[in-house]
Amino acid sequence: METTIRKTTKKKSALGSFMRHFKQNKWLYLLTVPGILYFAIFKYAPMYGLIIAFKDYVPFAGINGSQWVGLQNFRDFFSNPDFFRILWNTLMLAFLNIFFSFPAPIVLALLLNELRSKVFQRTVQTFVYVPHFLSWTIVVSLWYILFNVDHGAVANFVASLTGKEIDFLSDPAWFRPMIVLQSIWKEIGWGTIIYLAALSGVDQEQYEAAIMDGAGRFRRVWHITLPAIRSTIIIMLIMKVGSILTTGFDQIYLMTNQLNRTVADVFDTYVYMMGITNGAYSYSTAVGLFKSVVGIILVFGTNKLAKRFGESGLY
Template identity: 85%
Template sequence: METTIKKVPKTKEQWGSFLNHFKQNKWLYILTIPGIIYFAVFRYAPMYGLIIAFKDYVPFLGIADSPWVGTQNFMDFFNNPDFFRILWNTLMIAFLNIFFSFPAPIFLALLLNELRNKLFQRTIQTFVYVPHFLSWTIVVSLWHILFNIDHGAITQFIASLTGVEIDFLSDPQWFRPMIVMQSIWKEIGWGTIIYLAALSGVDQEQYEAAIMDGAGRFRRVWHITLPAIRSTIIIMLIMRIGSILSTGFDQIFLMTNQLNRTVADVFDTYVYMMGITNGAYSYSTAVGLFKSIVGIILVLCTNKLAKRFGESGLY
């Protein structure tokens, strides 16, 4: 006697599996509700406003009734003489931050990981964490106090040694180094947390075996420590490259003045100037949308490149 087995559709199986998983972890799903609401209200809902990048937005007419202009705002931006200057300034600051600021937490994490005195290690960690919790307004104010050409402590000290007074805050040649130094000082401690967490998972038996084989401290770091956190470094690098055109508004805006504006204008400050100061809402939205699209493309390309080299990537 033949028996027929009714085949359950795959979609129903998946739905049943999801329901069982939801019942077992319902409180975890409930805890995600505030986060979902936050992203829905403050992240996804405002995306409707991106449509004004393709319109000649007039506040009195509203988004729906403003005339449609297509890609005219993008063409105006690409044909603007300021486009290549702003792009160059943004890329220069971004690449300098990647080259200097990105490896700094890795280097500090490796140094802290080699400390055997835990009390001294925690003390150093505390000191380097503190600047992260300071606002950019306070950081820039400290920089003005230290590097002011009239009575800045560091400026006067350098002048006493060299006999030359350097205007660090207004000289265009010093704008980018100052931005990089501020970024390293403020964020090096916070970035170290991620790498120290990754280092905590390294098998200590590997170090013991390396010591038995006669490997020095440098070789242990090179052959054991760095490969152990390589995936973390790749993921953080992908995220950094994705925001390559987002150099940070607060820091750049507060450090900009009339004397260094030629090298200080970046996409973030340009959007503010055109949108808020000049009232070109559609034009500034087009600039911001262009920056976001480039960031998405860079994340996808970098993630694919990382997978091609055998790394896990972001997804």
């Protein structure tokens, strides 16, 4: 009886504390309304449609009128010969992006942080930020202009050096390097914003003390700068791992052709092909749900692993 009374009292005190805080900061809470509505309407409400992954969805019958088939769509997907090929292609691109694209903004941020001329630093930052605001259609179009085997400037330059033509855009062996290079070029500048913000909080007295002790530039970076932004790197890595099966539809779809399709098909393009092109709505929803569940598991697993090694983690 006493335990129940204590719990009730705690709930009332917590509610009263929240109401007081709400009255004191009502305008700040009001600013959260557009964000809450956005997520409620465009993120949470559409999740009701995930139920068709467990049904044989027929558009004319609707979601409720379609036949329930349980896990049949998932069985069909896992037994499909394309499953392992698509999984391999997706994982290969994901690991290449983590290995090359993820450290690139960190390295650039460290280099920019070492520049003494602030004017030159801001100029470089401006130039490397610009590609982020270009759509993937424009980026891929630029790539076609530069690497086209017929009249591409880069392709012709490589041909003049090696004495043979290399079809960068159609050769399956060059598909993954092209994707990684595009990702680095487009996002490296934007990714440095977070790390430069973290670097701005490093205590400058530590650098001065290190200089007095005779530490060189590399030593200062290794023992002061990197430890200072380690928690930020861990958080960004957890978020990156969570989207390991999300390689980006626009970029992959625009770079795919009949000659490189064997290595270009990934989960995102496969969902589009099966759902929009072939009309297999339930099957494609099951594929998308599988990808999302794996992402959630990876986020929780990576976060737990980070905490085990003494980091703060994402939550």
